[in-house]
Amino acid sequence: MKNCHTVLFILMSFILLILLAVAQEQVVATNPLLESNLEELTTSVYCYCGCMRETIKHCVCGVAQQIETDFHNRLSAGGTVQQIRADYLSQHGTQFSALMPAQGFNIVAYAMPVVIIVLLGVIVFLVLRSKRRATLLDSTVPTEPHTLVSASQYDQIEEELERYKQRR
């Protein structure tokens, strides 16, 4: 009888374990918050395996798989995205961050393209204006015959010229 209870206890424990595992599996599979956190995390850091500039999500090496499993476990254990990301970067280096928020010194990186375009725009504008003004002021500058023609009209003129040359 005692043996029977023991066997029953082991069996029940086993079933309970299986049920727990299945339940856990379902939680993992259907936990959208955990999945979205994992997505955020795996796209925010690069893999350090040597596949340069490939995020954990995109990298198909074994290292990336291990890291993803580790991130998954840590998120399941209650870790936050920021905390796990900070740990990863402190361990492997800040060059493995796949995010470049427009904060701190990075603001310069984001501002400079605007400065470049604006500065070049000002130069082009000044060149255009000076060239235009010079034309208006300097009536002695020799220019080609004034033709306000569209591309197709220009084409027609070219064709006529060609025909004229052939006739000669």
Added chain:
Amino acid sequence: MAELGQAAIYLSVFSCLWAMAMLWIGLRHNNYNAVVSGRNGVVGTFALITLATGALIYGFVTNDFTMKYVVEVSSYDQPLLYKITALWGRMSGSLLFWLWLVTFFGALVVWTSQRATDYLADYALIPISIVQLFFIILVTGLVEGVYNPLERLPNGAVARDGAGMNPLLQTPSMAFHPPSLYVGFVSLTVPFAFAIGTLLSGKTGSEWIFRSRRWMMASWLVLTLGITLGGNWAYRELGWGGYWAWDPVENASFMPWLLGTAYLHSAMIQEKRNMLKLWNIILITLAFEFTLLGTFITRSGIVSSVHAFAQSDIGHYFLMFIGLSTLGVIALLAYRWNDLKSPNRLESLLSRESAFLLNNWMLVGLTLIILWGTLWPIITEGVTGAKVAVPESFFNQVVIIPGLLLLLLTGIGPITSWKKLTPSNFRRMFAKPIVLGLVGGILAWVYLALKGHTTAIYSVLCVFAGVFVLAAISGEFYRGARLRAKRQETTLFDGLIRLVQRNKRRYGGYIVHIGIVIVYIGILGSKGYFLLESKGLQLEESMEVGKYTLTLKNAFQEEHPNFSLGGVVLAVEKGGRSMGTMRPARAFYHKAGQGDQDTIESAIRHFGLNDLYIALGPLPENVPAHVQSGGIVSVQAYHNPLVNFVWLGVTVMVIGGLVAIFEKHPKGNV
């Protein structure tokens, strides 16, 4: 043979110096014999470097493992094609290949300019020889950081076998991608040399523009092809489902392309209106210097890159050469300053000249932005001490607006008349493209909103600009073809053919613009709306990506001479309908240059314009046994919409470029 090659390299130093000296003396003192001797020196340098290159290739083919470079990048069982392509597999060989190309183009300039008094081509040979001398010095092995590619192993040693080339480079596309990039880069030396030749000679007209036009077109075309082949290689070989990631090496090749594109447009202003003489010289100089700057960035190792296979510490030589050559050009420009003033002026701000200037603004702006992003890790480390990597998203964010404006300009330029755009012309030429663009944009917005993408503003703008450009260029073709058909009493199609034949350059250019629109649409779809799903699969297990279901059905293992290929068979279904199977794999190279290595052999299946792309995670060497015993295979599947538009668009661009290049200019071509 190796010793003969080494001797040829050393001798080429003298032939190069001889060419420079004789050309200079002959041109300054009108001594024709000296000029001819200088030309022969250029051809002689080519012959010597060809001999050296041939000696190295002979070493590869005959498995001469007494040669250091052959040991590093080749092996007995490496296929013949990859033995030959090993020439550019690492630093020393790639520099020799670069040098061979410079000497080849130098000789080509001599052969195509056989007139007795071709002062411009002869002056152009001087800067070409200077560039040759720089590369000859690098491959002599006398400078620190790079050894002579024909050097033997020390103490008469013979290696039993070579280490073999990096497996990532043992692909057919790698046989064509690096040489086409090199050809694109190196051939830019010729138009640059013609610009310097015009400054040296003091005859600062537009002849150099006419003479170098075909060279420039060819460089641009080959560079376009080279960049695309690189993207295609990355797409097939790296397993991340993309073709462009703003990697420093990619940027290094893209920047000269942008500057070359700007030059092709601004040169037209000088041809048609005799304006922008100074600017054109600056632009071609920038394009040339950026080929060296790109090489410096990728070879020096100052920024990390995914495919800098030939990295070493020779970057500072490149930097020195860039500095010296730039100073030389600045000095020449200052010396000829007064001669470079353009006699003609701009008649209106609304003209094709202005549109081309705006195009130059955007192209040069984009180049500087990309350079800024590429160098940002160095700047940050220098200022804050922190190491950073610039993500793809940064580049995507900062280039999107200039990129869209550039797209719009590809339509505005062709339909804007030279000199002045009148209000009536504007209405006639712009009304339909604008209306059609708006309709296209609205339809795209509705379609994307129905698909759940409610904030896709850039996509809508891209579709608007794309439709606008297509409508504008189609209108140009239609009007011209109709005119010809009417005049020559023939069909519209015949009129179209005659139209293109009569003005290959212009209409070839328009075809290139159509190709650009197609590329933009491809980028929009594949970068903006791709799907990625990852899952570990066991036998008969399934996963979904978009509308496709993938089921693991089987595994396979194949033995090849220098690698074994292991992978899985995945059944593909769409809506319950079988779409066949796909076989992603990994190749295990046992004799890889960097130790045992495996590469991802992605499976790519085209479904119309979209791709289903599958890459596998790490696998054990015996894949079938692993799968049959219930092992898990990590599968990464991408759905890349419209990605094939990228390759299609580039094909159209190349066709357009080929059409344009065959036009003979009345004032002559090289």
